[in-house]
Amino acid sequence: GRGTCVIPTNETYMTRVIDNLLQNAAKFTAAGSVTVCCDKDDSTRKLRIRVTDTGIGIAPDKQEWVFDRFTKVDSFKPGSGIGLYLCRLIVTRLGGAIRVCPDYRAGCCIEITLPY
DSSP states (O other), X not given: OOSOOOOOOOHHHHXXXXXXXXXXXXXXXXXXXXXXXXXXXXXXTEEEEEEEEXXXXXXXXXXTGGXXXXXXXXXXXXXXXXXXXXXXXXXXXXXXXXXXXXXXXXXXXXXXXXXX
């Protein structure tokens, strides 16, 4: 839906989550695009944020594993492997959920849902 909603959050933490997702998307997208979309569902009072890219994607068998601590999809890319782990920790503490969209095939889509 369209319109405004207020989510109970910590600005610093949410900035960290979105920044990490955008950095990951850019890191794994050599050519193409990175997109952020938001929508809300007034019936469930959930805000959905999707960060999509046209990069290399995440294999189906790794889509839950990437949220584990010190996990790296590509050991040749820079990073510590804790970014998505911290994203899940923050989003969960805010009462939400984060996942890799399993049906997205044009790269990768990470979806966050948060209550409002």
